[in-house]
Amino acid sequence: MSPRVEESMSVVNNEILQRHLLELTTNFLAPFGPYLRATTPSERASPFFDPPPLPTFNANEFLESLSARGTGKFLSKRMRANWLDLYRRFLKGHNFMPWFQRRRTVAEQEQHRLWRQARLRTEIQQYLLKMSELEIVDSFNVIEKHLLVEIQLQHSGRSSADSVVACQKLKGDLQAVFKVLPKDMQHLLLFNPQTAALLQGSLEVTKVLGHPSIQVEVVSPHSPR
Incomplete structure (x- = not known):
């Protein structure tokens, strides 16, 4: 057998081995998928709530569940x-928890990105009529929280390219939710200077409470630029 043929066979064998190991690894790690999978808002669910947390991982429960259902045909035939x-x-092992935490962080970041995108492309008015008063209040709090996060990211220089658009969208959503709240709830919210600054209709630069170095530029949709 010529050296060139031996080299070609070696390359082929290495590729087959690598593919086999990849399949084994992928199938071995597959049972961890539900704990590391980002969720997206369903078509009927409002993205103006916080996304559900990823499932809590418990090693004993994981092993019990795995023992009951098995690993699947792929691994059972090869292991x-x-x-x-x-x-x-x-x-x-020492490698499991660092690996799991890294994958968990990636999944949480991806989930945050997916829900953020959903909020930016969804008109909140289509959900307001279907919400209870408690859900409307929850939505207001969530939108305000995400708006402040966008503002802080802008201030720190770590904002994304669409952060300005996101801020304007969230400000509009916040005002829309505020308008349908009961009057007593509106008055209560306006006692908070930070909330009032985000809701007021004139162009103004206001310091965010708790973050004196951060300034919020509040622009009314009706104000000239």
């Missing part, structure tokens, strides 16, 4: 060893 013990050893 002659005690696969449940392999998972148990993996969970106790």
Whole structure:
């Protein structure tokens, strides 16, 4: 056999081995998927609430569930060893928690991005008529929180390219929700200078309470620029 043929066979064998190991790894890690998967708002759900947290991971419950349902045909055909013990050893190993936390952080960041996008492209008016008073108040609080986050990111220089658009969109949403709140609730909210600054209709630069170095430029949609 010529050296060139041997080299070609070696390359092919390496590719086959790499593909096999990738399939094994992917299928081995698949049961962790539900704990590391970002969710998106459903078509009927309002994105103006906080997204649900990712499922809580408990090693014992994970192993019990895995033992009850099995690993699936792919691993059961290829893993002659005690696969449940392999998972148990993996969970106790030094590499598991750093890996899990990194993947968890990535999933949470992706979920934040998906829900942020949904808020920016969704008109809140289509949900207001369907919301209870409590849901409207919750939406107001969530929108205000995300608006302040956008403002802080702008101030720190870590904002995204569409942050200015996001701020204007969230300010409009905040005002829309405020208008449908009961009058007594409106008066109560306006006692908070930070909230009042975000809602007022004139062009003004106001310091955010708790963040004296951050200034909020509040622009009414009807104000000339």
